[in-house]
Amino acid sequence: MTLDRNQALRWSGSLFAMALAAGGTGYWIGHGGGSPAPMAASTAGGRQPLYYYDPMFPNQKFDQPGKSPFMDMQLVPKYADEGGAAGPAGVTIDPAARQSLGIRVVAAQMGSLAGTLDVTGTVDFNQRDVAIVQARSGGFVQRVYARAPGDVVRAGTPIADLLLPDWGGAQTEFLSVKRLGRPDLTAAARQRLKLMGMSDGLIAGVERSGRPNGVVTITTPISGVIQTLDARQGVTLATGQTLAQVSGLGTVWLNAAVPEARAGDVRIGQNASATLTSFPGESFAGRVIAILPTAQADSRTLTVRIELANRGGRLRPGMFANVSLGGDARPALLVPSEAVIRTGTRTLVMLAAADGRYHPAEVRAGRDAGGQTEILAGLAVGEKVVASGQFLLDSEASLTGIQVRPIGGGQ
Template sequence: MSSITIARGWLFGGAAALALAAGGIGFTLADKGSHAERPPESRPAARKILYWYDPMIPAEHHAGPGLSSMGMQTIPRYADEGDATDAPGVSVDPAASQTLGLRIVAARRGTLAGSLTATGTIDFNQRDVAIVQARAGGFVQRVYARAPGDVVGAGAPLADLLIPEWAGAQAEYLAVRRTGNVALTQAARQRLALLGMPAGTIAAIERGGRPHNVMTISTPTGGVIKSLGVRVGMTVAAGQTLAEINGLGTVWLNAAVPEAVAGQLRPGQPVQATFAAFPGETLSGRVSAILPDIQTDSRTLTVRIELPNRAGRLKPGMFATISFGGSAQPALLVPSEALIRTGKRTLVMLALGKGHYRPAEVRIGRESDDETEIIAGLDEGEKIVASGQFLIDSEASLSGVKARPVDAAGSGR
């Protein structure tokens, strides 16, 4: 086994020596022939070396060959190489561009529809609330079959209240009324009203000619009973709240809108709402208010929309998807897929021509229909890479190419 290895080594070594000798002879002959045939002025000029660098650390330049800070052997950067131009960027061979599937588009002027989609829930209209209070102190004689959450109509009875204070005042009014003295009768009647008696109760006293010291507490408006604090046998004081009624004629739709797009909303802006409970149906409304506080945990603000509630179909707590409409506005647009979002900034990849590319930082605005508004960092007509830009961006990052600043657009830098 050892002798075979040595033999093979000798054969390979001898072949290599012969090849090297032949190559040396060939090079010598070719070199001599070239010197004999071509004049000195026609010889190719030596390539100019700009600096030496480590491909793993492209930003680190060295004056001559040697080792980089990572201990790697440096290589020369020639002046006639495509990446050594004065303009910062990276170069991609045209054939490689087709392989990468690069698609170039130009930033264009267009109109961007002011549309925004958010989610929200139905809530009671807090402006449509009625408070039921006792007009005078007394005792609860009877309660009707009501409970919080019940939907009642206007005038629905809640409880019967016995008010002893009214008995004496009503008897006095009837006595004065029998005297026929108009002035005294008017004063006595005014006293009944000041004691809290409804006009209907006073009219019943006048018709029947006898006191009515039991008052039926009724709802002043229709809606849902949100709270009910009256029970049989309890004593109530004048002004005590007995019930709270929330109307259902209109409801609020509270939408959670991200803070970043809050500037696009205006009071009175039309909206379209769809509900999971009513598939295929769209309800229209308008923004009634934009609340001033922001939810710190979700970074959203609440937009209040008032919707008509025909037949009471919309229930508080229902989930809705809201589309905020608006007039189309002119803007500088690029495809949304062309954007490179790093978390700290947004970039696009400029196509400078002849296979040369450079990242540029941009400031974006609204987004709709797969198009994004460019607020700053790009000029109309500038060409950018719409697909395959992430591969070029990775190469630019490895090569240490700096992105064009936002304020450098249109300056030729």
């Protein structure tokens, strides 16, 4: 069919308008310093695309243009000569497409990173507050009181009555020497009783009564919980045999699990506070008394030991607690934690240039707190980083081979 000149012009104008409409419905993405290319076009300025791809799945390449099998959008052409000499290579996105991709840009700025470290821990006995009840002489258990492991007892609570023949014989000798009226011999005999383990109260009672007392009541020296109890009626005892073990409850230990990456933020003497679900709205103050020298291999955490006062014995070993370790806040260069890309071998951020291009930069990250990450090196105050949608840009940059700005590179 033959068209006259006017018909041909009208036909060409219609095709041009349709192409503009098709290109306007998509969004634009490219890299380099040149102008962005329309996503739906198969050629641009006579250039032949290398392949086509979906920006949401940049690793998938297609030979022909068309609609993405993954998303409801047209495939994007990739050209060999994209980029330019106007500046460093980078990923370019049309402004109209930024909202669709959810890209959000923020500036790195100086701030004060929260000095607290929030971790978890469990309450344990204070292993330094332990009393061992032993038999100071060989003998027999004459009587046991109604006690059992796990009982909470006060200081002076009787455990068992022991019949100690050696003590009875030594007391008889002491009384005989005392009747001689020789102060020096009496003092020596009294000292012998002390060396055998008799208390001053027991010796004074023997002196007052004038009769030996070979039956001794063993009591708990501290208040706490009975951990072990081996006193049984009629049992023969050897010198030094353990009858009971009592753990004090006046103070308890709180073993907090601190990630090894935050080990540098903890020091001995540091203040700490703990909250427990058992006591809502109440906080227990303590301080760090030790940082154990070994790390837990399964959780990669350090055990930080915190000592807490246990008024009324309300804190019970085994309870779970949320722990806040206080620290001094210091100025730092901060970016949102979501802007940091950790690859396992290095840490990156996507920089947003003034001309609309994006390119990766390597950084050295520090502490994280309150949704902010400290940047120790690789970034300057005021530089803009992508806080949302950065993984798409990083994939595009990796796909096109854009060089990562190293730490210490030009700002």
